[in-house]
Amino acid sequence: MSLHRRSLPVRALSALPASMAVMAVAACTPGGSEALVDPPPTPPAAVAKLCAALHEKLPETVAGLARTRTEPESDLTAAWGGSAIVLRCGIPKPPKMADPKQDGVHVNGVAWLLEERDAASGGGFRFTSGLRLAYTEVQVDKEHATDAGMLVGLSTAVSATVPEGIASY
Secondary structure: OOOOOOOOOHHHHOOOOHHHOOOOOOEEOHHHOEEEOOOOOOOOHHHHHHHHHHHHHOOOEEOOEEEEEEEOOOOOEEEEOOOOEEEEEOOOOOHHHHOOOOEEEEEOOEEEEEEEOOHHHOOOEEEEEEOEOOOEEEEEOOOOOOOOOHHHHHHHHHHHHOOEOOOOO
């Protein structure tokens, strides 16, 4: 993944077209009171501890959306606005992370792998933190993916709780 060759300021994310928004994996229950989010496979204990610390530091709102309860409840998952924005911490290393041609962005000191999802997956983007001791994935629905502030608070929380380094799982 080539994070060094493309470091965009946060305001550049607002230029992402809506057609390139991230599709959330989770499904929202009627009424938007909770989001169904599959936690990642059980990560190593040290990674789970980092994810629990991240879970406690996550903002109550992201892109103007309130934090939503996840089902099942887990320190490895979080959601905002039902399933509009979904976070999973402790995911396995994405295969595309090794591709030097993949694009990435830096937001508030955190490098993110930027993946465009195909139309069959609903289109959009998935962001995965890199160069940290735990991989964190953020998926955003089309409606909210153009909000440049979406990664700001999440990056601040990741930076404060997940040390820089190379995850070994």
